[in-house]
Amino acid sequence: MSGESVSFNPAQLPWNQDGLLPVIAQQHTTGEVLMLAWMNAEALAETLQTGRVCYWSRSRQRLWRKGESSGQTQYLRALYLDCDRDAVLLQVDQIGPACHTGRRSCFYRQVTDDRVQVITEPVIAPEQLYAGSTDVRTTH
Amino acid sequence: MSGESVSFNPAQLPWNQDGLLPVIAQQHTTGEVLMLAWMNAEALAETLQTGRVCYWSRSRQRLWRKGESSGQTQYLRALYLDCDRDAVLLQVDQIGPACHTGRRSCFYRQVTDDRVQVITEPVIAPEQLYAGSTDVRTTH
Numbered sequence: 416m417s418g419e420s421v422s423f424n425p426a427q428l429p430w431n432q433d434g435l436l437p438v439i440a441q442q443h444t445t446g447e448v449l450m451l452a453w454m455n456a457e458a459l460a461e462t463l464q465t466g467r468v469c470y471w472s473r474s475r476q477r478l479w480r481k482g483e484s485s486g487q488t489q490y491l492r493a494l495y496l497d498c499d500r501d502a503v504l505l506q507v508d509q510i511g512p513a514c515h516t517g518r519r520s521c522f523y524r525q526v527t528d529d530r531v532q533v534i535t536e537p538v539i540a541p542e543q544l545y546a547g548s549t550d551v552r553t554t555h
Numbered sequence: 556m557s558g559e560s561v562s563f564n565p566a567q568l569p570w571n572q573d574g575l576l577p578v579i580a581q582q583h584t585t586g587e588v589l590m591l592a593w594m595n596a597e598a599l600a601e602t603l604q605t606g607r608v609c610y611w612s613r614s615r616q617r618l619w620r621k622g623e624s625s626g627q628t629q630y631l632r633a634l635y636l637d638c639d640r641d642a643v644l645l646q647v648d649q650i651g652p653a654c655h656t657g658r659r660s661c662f663y664r665q666v667t668d669d670r671v672q673v674i675t676e677p678v679i680a681p682e683q684l685y686a687g688s689t690d691v692r693t694t695h
Contacts, residue, residue, distance in 0.1 A: 418673035423666050437577045437642075439588055446586025448579055451642035463668060495662035496671065498654050502577075502591035504662040514638050522635035522644040526563050528603060531636065533558035 425456040429501045435471055436503055440513065443492040443506035449513035450521040452479075454503060466491045468507060485544045487511040517541045565596040569641045575611055576643055580653065583632040583646035589653035590661040592619075594643060606631045608647060625684045627651040657681045 430436060435453040442449055452470040454462070458478055461469040468489035472479035482488030493506040514521040517537030525534045570576060575593040582589055592610040594602070598618055601609040608629035612619035622628030633646040654661040657677030665674045 420667075420670040420672035423669050423671040437591060439579050439591060441586075441588055446581075448581055448588065448644050451577060451579060451637060451644075463666065494666045495674075496664040496666060497591060497661040498656050498658075498663070499661075500664070502661070504588050504591075516638050518638075521637040521639075521642070523638070524636040524640070526603065526634045526636060527560075529563050530560040531563040532560035534635075 425459050428456070429499070430456065436501055438470065438503040438505060440468065440489060440505045440507050440509070442509050447520055448522060449507070449509055449519070459503070462491055463494065468505060482510065485515070487513065487544070489513070512538050512544070515541065515544070517544050565599050568596070569639070570596065576641055578610065578643040578645060580608065580629060580645045580647050580649070582649050587660055588662060589647070589649055589659070599643070602631055603634065608645060622650065625655070627653065627684070629653070652678050652684065655681065655684070657684050
């Protein structure tokens with residue numbers, strides 16, 4: 416259940432008009448989907464090189480080394496491309512909560528029919544998560 | 556570990572310039588991430604209403620009822636929005652392979668350093684998957 420490995424060139428991926436691809440982060444031990452964020456070619460190359468997950472922050476328009484302000488670092492365990500090579504799946508080891516709200520996963524709102532409900536609570540208060548940081552993140 | 560439910564209006568989500576949001580599909584029994592695709596407001600509303608997953612096909616520029624040509628239907632088990640409400644996570648029951656290549660998951664290419672390798676083989680040959688169908692899907 417494997418093929419020959421071929422050389423990988425991030426520049427050849429079908430980056431969108433903003434030079435980004437969507438990236439799913441999944442906790443490798445539990446399978447929990449933690450977040451969806453974005454990478455450009457530089458963030459992808461840095462992540463593969465360092466083993467510490469680096470995204471592109473669309474709100475801050477700069478590289479975002481996950482955990483740089485919160486301490487909630489993501490360590491890369493495996494990286495996959497999909498069949499069209501236009502989506503990335505990361506299996507990671509997430510230290511603490513992945514979400515800037517202090518929740519383990521960003522996907523804490525469940526939609527049922529015409530209602531939406533918050534189904535998990537923060538494990539760490541956001542003000543504690545970002546204590547001492549002036550960097551307030553808005554969107555991914 | 557829950558809050559009050561409030562009414563949900565898909566029109567109020569921060570759809571991108573194409574009217575789409577990225578959607579992750581995860582097999583509810585195993586946690587396996589099967590695919591990343593896209594929905595518009597109509598696809599999201601239909602999915603919630605019917606319990607059968609409907610995406611927006613960017614290559615075909617029309618609603619794509621997963622399995623309509625392959626028979627590999629996705630049934631919705633739960634739907635979540637992330638903290639920014641600009642990404643969707645589906646927990647689904649996937650009948651057969653999710654990928655148009657006949658693989659269970661679309662994320663079958665693993666990248667390690669500067670190499671990429673196919674790590675899973677099709678469980679069904681694509682020509683068998685689309686036997687009798689003239690609908691050849693390219694990108695999600």
